[in-house]
Amino acid sequence: xxxxxxxxxxxxxxxxxxxxxxxxxxxxxxxxxxxxxxxxxxxxxxxxxxxxxxxxxxxxxxxxxxxxxxxxxxxxxxxxxxxxxxxxxxxxxxxxxxxxxxxxxxxxxxxxxxxxxxxxxxxxxxxxxxxxxxxxxxxxxxxxxxxxxxxxxxxxxxxxxxxxxxxxxxxxxxxxxxxxxxxxxxxxxxxxxxxxxxxxxxxxxxxxxxxxxxxxxxxxxxxxxxxxxxxxxxxxxxxxxxxxxxxxxxxxxxxxxxxxxxxxxxxxxxxxxxxxxxxxxxxxxx
Numbered sequence: 001x002x003x004x005x006x007x008x009x010x011x012x013x014x015x016x017x018x019x020x021x022x023x024x025x026x027x028x029x030x031x032x033x034x035x036x037x038x039x040x041x042x043x044x045x046x047x048x049x050x051x052x053x054x055x056x057x058x059x060x061x062x063x064x065x066x067x068x069x070x071x072x073x074x075x076x077x078x079x080x081x082x083x084x085x086x087x088x089x090x091x092x093x094x095x096x097x098x099x100x101x102x103x104x105x106x107x108x109x110x111x112x113x114x115x116x117x118x119x120x121x122x123x124x125x126x127x128x129x130x131x132x133x134x135x136x137x138x139x140x141x142x143x144x145x146x147x148x149x150x151x152x153x154x155x156x157x158x159x160x161x162x163x164x165x166x167x168x169x170x171x172x173x174x175x176x177x178x179x180x181x182x183x184x185x186x187x188x189x190x191x192x193x194x195x196x197x198x199x200x201x202x203x204x205x206x207x208x209x210x211x212x213x214x215x216x217x218x219x220x221x222x223x224x225x226x227x228x229x230x231x232x233x234x235x236x237x238x239x240x241x242x243x244x245x246x247x248x249x250x251x252x253x254x255x256x257x258x259x260x261x262x263x264x265x266x267x268x269x270x271x272x273x274x275x276x277x278x279x280x281x282x283x284x285x286x
Contacts, residue, residue, distance in 0.1 A: 062185060063147055063150075064100045064104035065104075065144055067095060067097065067100065070144075078205060080205070080210050082210075083210070087172060089164070089165055089172075099164070099165075101179055102172065102175045105175050105178060105190070106162055106175060106190075106201065107149075107150070109186050109187070109190040109191050109193075110158060110162070111151045112186045112191055113191045113198075114158060118273050120151065120156050121151075124154055127154070127237070132254045132258050132261060133254060134239055145159050150186075155238050156237055157236050158233075158236075160202040160233060162201050162202065163203070166197075166200045167197060167201065171193055199231065199233075199279050202232070203231050204231075215229060215231055216230050217230070226284070229280055232279075234282045235269075235282075235283050237266075237283060239258060239262060266283045
């Protein structure tokens with residue numbers, strides 16, 4: 001009888017303890033579910049806010065690429081993801097919308113700085129009005145960098161990837177404040193910062209050793225020439241081919257003259273622009 005009582009008491013104690021455990025765990029599960037819901041809500045609000053910022057940038061003529069467009073770029077591995085995460089510019093191991101919005105603001109100010117310093121606008125007008133009949137690329141045929149350009153030129157654009165993770169926290173803060181204020185995004189303050197930082201921001205680094213400061217040549221597109229100095233600021237000049245309605249290449253009586261002209265311009269302007277900027281400039285004829 002005593003054993004039965006003890007056994008019964010033991011069962012009751014166990015059930016009480018188990019019930020208490022279940023109640024506590026139920027509360028924990030409720031709290032976890034609430035935390036998950038709140039976190040999901042915050043992420044949604046965050047993405048909506050970033051989407052609104054992208055829409056605002058587009059309204060004022062600054063085009064930030066999508067994450068998918070950037071991840072399709074063969075040089076995505078050149079971004080320093082560890083450094084980006086340290087500075088809150090990446091979600092886990094991916095570039096995020098915030099990075100691309102800040103990058104777009106930097107590019108707009110770099111474009112503005114280059115147009116102030118170099119005669120690219122006059123050169124572009126010369127190409128547009130040339131009797132040789134240079135053709136600019138159609139919107140649907142433009143590459144990522146042409147679509148992002150804020151120069152507003154028919155043939156010339158800035159062609160570098162921009163690695164803004166190499167900016168200091170203070171310099172990134174200047175971009176953040178400008179972006180979040182939704183006021184003028186091209187300012188003297190940012191252009192001055194760009195003037196002092198673009199050499200490091202355009203530099204293509206060795207992904208096997210981020211601290212490697214050596215200079216090397218990298219291909220414009222994977223497996224293709226030309227080879228470009230990794231520290232150079234790159235300007236693209238487009239000279240599109242003409243096709244008929246069936247997609248056949250049309251004959252061009254001035255093709256040779258165009259190549260000769262562009263080759264001369266490349267040599268002259270690379271030297272001139274490099275001296276003006278105090279940095280090597282490479283002109284990519286496309």
